[in-house]
Amino acid sequence: MSGRAVYGHERQREQLGAAIAGGRLAHAYLFHGRDGIGKQEVAKAFAAAVLCGKGQPTPCDACVACKKVQSGNHPDLIILKPDGAFIRMQAVRELIGAMAFRPMEGGRRLFLIDDADRLHPAAANALLKTLEEPAAANIIVLITAKPYLLPRTIISRCRQLRFQPLRRETVARFLEEQGGLEANAAHALAASAEGSIARALQLRREDYLADREGILARLAAGQVGAPLSRLALFRHLGKRKKDIPDKLTLLQSCFRDALVWRELQDREMLIHGDCLEQIRGIARLSTNDLLFNLDAIDASLRALEANANKLLTLEAMTFTLRL
Numbered sequence: 254m255s256g257r258a259v260y261g262h263e264r265q266r267e268q269l270g271a272a273i274a275g276g277r278l279a280h281a282y283l284f285h286g287r288d289g290i291g292k293q294e295v296a297k298a299f300a301a302a303v304l305c306g307k308g309q310p311t312p313c314d315a316c317v318a319c320k321k322v323q324s325g326n327h328p329d330l331i332i333l334k335p336d337g338a339f340i341r342m343q344a345v346r347e348l349i350g351a352m353a354f355r356p357m358e359g360g361r362r363l364f365l366i367d368d369a370d371r372l373h374p375a376a377a378n379a380l381l382k383t384l385e386e387p388a389a390a391n392i393i394v395l396i397t398a399k400p401y402l403l404p405r406t407i408i409s410r411c412r413q414l415r416f417q418p419l420r421r422e423t424v425a426r427f428l429e430e431q432g433g434l435e436a437n438a439a440h441a442l443a444a445s446a447e448g449s450i451a452r453a454l455q456l457r458r459e460d461y462l463a464d465r466e467g468i469l470a471r472l473a474a475g476q477v478g479a480p481l482s483r484l485a486l487f488r489h490l491g492k493r494k495k496d497i498p499d500k501l502t503l504l505q506s507c508f509r510d511a512l513v514w515r516e517l518q519d520r521e522m523l524i525h526g527d528c529l530e531q532i533r534g535i536a537r538l539s540t541n542d543l544l545f546n547l548d549a550i551d552a553s554l555r556a557l558e559a560n561a562n563k564l565l566t567l568e569a570m571t572f573t574l575r576l
């Protein structure tokens with residue numbers, strides 16, 4: 254929970270740190286940005302620094318307050334999450350009730366509301382009232398990937414911090430330091446994770462690297478257009494039925510890389526830059542053929558979204574691809 258466990262978002266952390274050091278804290282914050290990029294971690298580190306009470310941008314990690322935050326039992330740090338589909342009215346009532354009292358330990362109390370877009374409308378209204386009459390000691394941090402689902406009246410009362418997807422190197426560094434991956438594997442996963450640590454971890458669970466290797470090796474091989482080779486590709490893509498859409502997205506990213514390589518020859522621009530040999534192998538296809546394949550995969554993905562039969566769609570597509 255200390256500042257050290259947070260990856261990226263330097264600008265936002267600086268801004269929050271400056272507010273703590275300068276005594277210019279707002280009563281309500283809205284942290285928004287896509288899922289899995291570390292908004293909660295920044296919010297927890299912010300809460301820890303406020304509760305540490307030394308007026309420093311980062312927590313000291315040594316005092317009693319910091320120890321309590323680290324072990325997850327500081328009475329003035331309250332984290333609210335959805336219970337089922339909604340954050341329930343009862344939970345918000347308790348939160349509002351708690352606000353009437355002074356903080357238990359220090360001068361401040363923080364409420365982190367995760368997935369704040371799932372505040373029940375009645376709960377959102379009740380919360381709104383407290384934001385209109387803020388009690389000085391309380392700080393509310395609303396965290397969401399979908400700020401557009403929050404009532405405008407709530408948004409306008411919050412100091413907003415927008416979080417961007419993480420840089421590729423930041424995700425890779427997390428995977429190396431916290432996930433125990435080797436540098437090559439970490440960079441390969443990070444390249445496909447769209448700036449999200451959660452997405453990278455999900456890909457890791459799904460044997461993403463092994464799947465990718467299988468696809469790249471098959472596409473880059475000679476004779477890949479022969480019926481037997483197509484059948485092998487089809488079997489590889491269709492091995493786990495529920496994963497077919499993800500595999501198609503992966504396949505698409507391979508053709509996309511080959512196209513980028515043909516046009517720009519810039520390794521930095523590639524998603525699979527660590528597999529340059531295979532990407533160059535696929536780039537033997539003409540620009541027209543690569544564009545055709547990208548369209549064919551797009552059409553299949555759309556069909557799957559519309560609940561088409563997964564295996565039939567995949568089979569038809571595999572035998573249409575220009576290889």
Ligand SMILES: [Zn+2]
Pocket residue numbers: 305306312313314315316317318319
């Ligand atoms: Zn401290």
